[in-house]
Amino acid sequence: MQFTIEVGRYNPEGRYAETAVPGEAFPAPWNASPARRYQTYTVELPQHAVVLDALIAIREYQDPSLAVRCACRSAICGSCAMWINGHANLACKSKLESFTKDGKTRVESPPSMPIIRDLVCDMKPFWDKHLAVKPWLENKEPVPPPDEEYRVPNAAMEELIQEVSCISCSACLMDCESFAVNPDFLGPQALAQAYRYVGDPRDDKTKERLGELSKAGGIWDCTHCFECVQQCPKGVAPLEQILKLRKLAVDAGFTNNPGTRHADAFADSVKHSGRLNELTLMPKSTGLFNIVGQLKTLPSAINMARAGKLPPLIHKSIPGVERIKKIFQRVGGRFK
Template identity: 85%
Template sequence: MQFTIEVGRYNPEGNYDERAVAGKPYPPPWDKASPRRYQTYTVDLPAHAVVLDALIAIREYQDESLAVRCACRSAICGSCAMWVNGHAHLACKSKLTTFTKDGKTRVEAPPSMPVIRDLVADMTPFWEKHHAVKPWLEAKQPEPPPMEEYRVPNAAMEELIQEVSCISCGACLMDCESFAVNPDFLGPQALAQAYRYAGDPRDAETKERLGAYSGPGGIWDCTHCYECVTQCPKGVAPLEQILKLRRLAVDAGFTNNAGTRHADAFADSVKHSGRLNELTLLPRSVGFFNILDQLKTLPSAFNMIRAGKLPPLIHKSIPGVQRIKNIFARVGGRFK
């Protein structure tokens, strides 16, 4: 079968147009700010071939200058996460027939990461975030003697296999909406690994972890866009792990933060009136006396007014709000 692949090319050293496949001298150093170029290749592959098969075929028999990371070819090593038709996927897991749109498949380095060359992204931000959550067990004391394991139920281990299945490909971070606007957000992969240790019954520092993850850039900076759940090739569902961390953190008493206040304000408002009071949501989230942070939101507020998005100044309850209150009473817990 013939497939057409459009590959985003970038080489900080030179423009590929001026370069021959072989034998010609280096072009001079090239303007790094130039826009991404796409080069089109045609490959002949079996119908069940994946995007990576196409890239390897190009690299081996058409254009040796195409740079792409890959190793296992079977969705285990995590090397080949990249943008395929505008979303982060493993090239080795993306069937060409599925990803052919308007007669072609577009492949490029994710725009959310710095690019080293062609499809090779600089994954430094990803690895730094992974490191930042202290992804190692702080052994609970007393540690069993050297020839004895911790006694834990298998269910507690199975509970973590979803996070351990993470192959660190970075697809979740590449498409994370929060990371796109806030480079300091720890991101889905790191927070899923954070839960992997915070949720481990053998870990001694669960509380310290939950405190650290509750800070700026942590669990409350996720906006629930579900991109990470959709893009993860291994079913890790990072967002679900972030939600687990939030519950653990609130239960452990880490409530003095905008995230918890936001959740509380949200719940209170719905409990009392059956719907959201957007006017009080913001001050309650950042803190009523946090005048500085409230002032910072003024430009957005003015823009909303200008766009006719001002919430009603008088907040009314919905009819039958008592039934909502009954639900809260039934749920109990923090929002009783």
């Protein structure tokens, strides 16, 4: 069967080469055009071939200059994650036939990561974030002697099976909408790993971890775009872990931050009028007495006004709002 592959090739004359050195601070967008160009190849492969088969065939028989990273070819090592038709996927797990759109498949390095060459992106931002959440156990005392087991209830470890399944391919980070505009965001993989240690009964630093994760760039910077859930090849569903961390952080008392205030303001508005009052959401999230923070939101407000998106000054309740209030009362807890 014949397949047409359009490959994003590294363009050494492009912007990335002029502005950044691999391994150092990367200006975003790291590999925006013209740091890449597209080259089209045609390959003859069996119907069941995957994208990686095509790339290896191109490299072996047509163009030895093509750079592609892979190892296991079995969706285990995580090294072949790349953008396929605009979303992160493992090339060794993506059937070419299913990914052929309008007669071709486009593969490229993800725009949110720095390019090293062709389909090989620099994983430094990914590993920096991974290490930032201290992905190791800080043992509770007393630590059992080396010849004794530290017994953990099965149920406790079952809770962590999803997070332990991560193969660090970075597909979730490659497609993360929040990371694309905020390079300081820890990102879905690091936060899912953070939950793996917060949720481990052997770890002694739960409160410290939750405090760190509640700061800027942490759990509250996720925008719930669900891309990480969609693209993770192992079902880790990082967003689910982020939501668990948020609940634990709030329960542990880490509420004095824009993220918690935003959630509170959102719920408060819906509870009282049945819908969102966008006019008060931003000031309440920033903190009513945080003048500097308020001023920083001004450009967004001006842009909204220019685009005709400012909400009405008088916020009206929806009909039947009393029923919404009853729902909040029935759910109880923090928003009662």
